[in-house]
Amino acid sequence: MRLSVLFAQVKRSEVMLEIITILPGLDKGGNREKFDELTLRAGETVSIVGPTGSGKTAFISDIELLAQGDTSTKRRVLINGKIPGDEVRYNPASKPIAMITQNTKCFTDLSTEEFLQIHARSRNIEEKRIIMDTIDLANKFTGEKIKKDTRVTVLSGGQTRSLLIADAILIGAAPVILLDEIENAGIFKQEVIDIIKNTSKIIIFVTHDPVIALLTKKRIIMENGAVVKVLNQNEFETRAAQNLLELDKQVGLIREQLRAGHEITSELLHVSFA
Ligand SMILES: Nc1ncnc2c1ncn2[C@@H]1O[C@H](COP(=O)(O)OP(=O)(O)O)[C@@H](O)[C@H]1O
Numbered sequence: 001m002r003l004s005v006l007f008a009q010v011k012r013s014e015v016m017l018e019i020i021t022i023l024p025g026l027d028k029g030g031n032r033e034k035f036d037e038l039t040l041r042a043g044e045t046v047s048i049v050g051p052t053g054s055g056k057t058a059f060i061s062d063i064e065l066l067a068q069g070d071t072s073t074k075r076r077v078l079i080n081g082k083i084p085g086d087e088v089r090y091n092p093a094s095k096p097i098a099m100i101t102q103n104t105k106c107f108t109d110l111s112t113e114e115f116l117q118i119h120a121r122s123r124n125i126e127e128k129r130i131i132m133d134t135i136d137l138a139n140k141f142t143g144e145k146i147k148k149d150t151r152v153t154v155l156s157g158g159q160t161r162s163l164l165i166a167d168a169i170l171i172g173a174a175p176v177i178l179l180d181e182i183e184n185a186g187i188f189k190q191e192v193i194d195i196i197k198n199t200s201k202i203i204i205f206v207t208h209d210p211v212i213a214l215l216t217k218k219r220i221i222m223e224n225g226a227v228v229k230v231l232n233q234n235e236f237e238t239r240a241a242q243n244l245l246e247l248d249k250q251v252g253l254i255r256e257q258l259r260a261g262h263e264i265t266s267e268l269l270h271v272s273f274a
């Protein structure tokens with residue numbers, strides 16, 4: 001099952017979301033951010049980078065909340081150029097945005113299957129197959145396989161986040177997905193990268209990972225609670241990302257060998273670093 005096929009099937013979202021516009025707020029010192037407006041379009045991938053405490057999580061939270069000057073940053077967020085209505089802001093079933101953080105947990109005593117069924121029902125989805133498709137997709141993101149009768153409360157952090165990303169993609173059909181530092185979340189990067197390449201969504205990554213930061217089309221740089229720069233990916237960065245991706249795979253290979261108790265032989269070194 002290719003991810004691009006999955007995405008092509010999902011056209012159920014209540015809100016046709018083409019553009020998100022972020023209007024400037026204030027930095028931690030109360031100074032106005034120095035951009036007029038920041039627009040993100042469907043199909044765009046974005047990374048948010050900056051030191052700890054610089055306001056990365058606050059930035060994506062503003063998007064998740066569809067802030068209207070009512071958060072600590074005073075930013076405002078428009079959908080398709082308009083102030084979103086209360087229905088979109090407050091009704092979880094028509095919310096076009098899914099946010100997954102390192103702390104995201106499922107607090108309910110249900111099996112994975114029941115958990116997904118309830119969500120699918122709340123979205124009026126009839127197809128039964130979507131439940132297993134969602135579990136299959138989640139299992140592409142995580143090495144520890146999730147079964148349909150596993151209670152969601154006992155899923156590991158990586159499993160939980162993988163399940164919720166798959167749920168946001170297939171059942172929620174969210175046109176905007178916000179991911180807060182998933183590199184520390186027990187999720188396979190290669191699969192995430194496939195998503196970056198195939199998506200028609202807006203996907204925003206808060207990340208310290210250079211491969212993800214270089215593979216996204218836009219890079220937003222944060223400092224002291226403010227957006228201080230927006231960079232567009234250039235050709236050189238795309239190439240650098242490909243090289244890094246190769247290196248990353250090699251590091252992964254060696255990590256697996258070490259984890260399995262093997263020695264690094266000259267043969268393996270040759271394969272890895274040829
Ligand atoms: N523009 C801002 N104005 C006021 N407080 C802010 C602003 N941006 C972030 N903060 C606050 O600063 C703290 C650190 O921000 P956070 O978004 O968690 O940083 P990061 O995710 O980059 O580590 C949080 O308590 C957040 O609410």
Ligand SMILES: [Mg+2]
Nearest residue numbers: 056057058180
């Ligand atoms: Mg953060």
